[in-house]
Amino acid sequence: MHYKLALIGFGNVARSLARLLIRKQELLKSKYDITFSFTGISTGSHGFAVNPNGLDIEQALELAENGKDISSLSTFQVQDSLAVIQHSQADFMFENSPVDYETGQPAIDHVRAALNAGMHVSTANKGTVVHAYQELTELAKSKNKRFMFESTVLGGTPVFSTFREAMPLAELISFKGIINATTNLILSRMEEGESFDDAVKYCQGMGIAETDPSGDVDGWDASIKVAALATVLMDTPLKPQQVERTGIREITSEMIAKAKADDKRYKLVASAEWAGKVIKARVAPELVEPSSPLYGMMGSSTGLTFRTDVLPDYSITVSEREGMKGGPVETAYGLFSDFVNVVK
């Protein structure tokens, strides 16, 4: 079986995905008899390319990484992402345009167009899940296609697929954890004596915090992830605005030093739980003790503990290691695993 792929968004994540697909090409063929080609690419500022017979992906990667326009590879004149989707004749679309927390656009329109054109979709864009999960899932079902989003939370580490495939009919009672790597790294560096401003600058230098760091430090990113998790795993729509939210701006170096002296640590804790028939969701700094599973999560590590009706508390933790940090490569694996899970 041959799959034609469209990449909407061609930043770090999408390019890592292309490289991962190329690296795993032989395994896909030998294990599942699957081959693929790239038939549409849409970039943020380096043009658009479509060729239903297959684009030269190595050349596209090279052009984009050297800041050059990719339009020269195209056999069509296309001017926007929707036209790329339309003309690519793809079977599977990867959506990686920038997140808009308020509306989820234009990603939602991209996903809609791809599903309507008979493509499966995988996205790393949290906006699509919190603003249109139900609509897009139903649209996909009506077309006998799949809408997938593994990489929206904890990078590409399996969370949604674990519940979907490995914990059937488990009832999720609550979850709690650290789901924003940037703030966790800031708090870790402050514990080593760095000021808040310097820690933010360090994260900006690494490329994991934006020029305006408020999405992370004010708890918005964590809130949108809590909303996505609750919406899908607790089967109840929850908007980021419904998450009670406190960021880390008020955690001073003095508070951190005092906590350390008491063998404790501040963590930006995200949680949701059933309170009667509504979900109570929260993002706020908490003092955690050494006995907490959150205590040992330092730097850009993230993790979640799930309470269900069938198992003792079940935790997933992702910790950076030499040669493999979180970020684009990890997120790319989430998109890749969505692809394999759909087509295998």
Add this chain to the structure above:
Amino acid sequence: MHYKLALIGFGNVARSLARLLIRKQELLKSKYDITFSFTGISTGSHGFAVNPNGLDIEQALELAENGKDISSLSTFQVQDSLAVIQHSQADFMFENSPVDYETGQPAIDHVRAALNAGMHVSTANKGTVVHAYQELTELAKSKNKRFMFESTVLGGTPVFSTFREAMPLAELISFKGIINATTNLILSRMEEGESFDDAVKYCQGMGIAETDPSGDVDGWDASIKVAALATVLMDTPLKPQQVERTGIREITSEMIAKAKADDKRYKLVASAEWAGKVIKARVAPELVEPSSPLYGMMGSSTGLTFRTDVLPDYSITVSEREGMKGGPVETAYGLFSDFVNVVK
């Protein structure tokens, strides 16, 4: 679709499984249109019962829990587990006979018979995996059936299914963790000042250590689990005897007190990694520091960290909580999830 079920072994785990199936009966029907009945039960010392039209499971549970023989429920005269399998006409067999570390018998014969009779199989018996994984998997494939064993490691918490379903084409480089709850509880209690002998007695009183505790304290149980994990997830047969093994008998109260004073802890650490073309596997006590993900795992908590080619270090931890400890109920969920994953 209606499934006839055979229970070979009817101890705590199998009875918890029966209760879980009954509890989730309506959800199985509404979500997957699946119904079931129990057509064969084999107990260790309370007889055998077969009725292809369905046994009264509530009555069987009550008899077994009151130490009474279940043979009165049978419409056949059967004298052993193989006869139960033969006459049950079941579609799915759950194997929960006691583990024999050396040979894996008689569980392997039970699984073989069930597969040959056209049943799917799920087992909590580690012996079948380390002694016959390849044979039983191939036999199942040739019959278009499945051989499943989620609950052999970390109770019923998803490990094998996570790799199978949620981490497709990930290459496992190494794993490391705490996979024997009993020794972890012993070490935790010794840290609180209890002697080794008293801690062992406590575990025996709870029913999680045997009268002869050597399977746990000498590292055999952990070694067999390492062998099962490596055999399946690293796709390379590994026998428990090939695991370098040291138990916890030589860890004295003095050593534990000294470690505590240094902010460290002894843990019985199980690990396996590729060393060239062979797997180096080990079970041994290690001193761990607060920064280790193992440090916070106390009491009967267990967990594993997996290193792959596609993600940062990925850890799964299971921690007891009020009202939900590890043990039979958790293991039963592993068998249940195997069933749902096969039949859904």
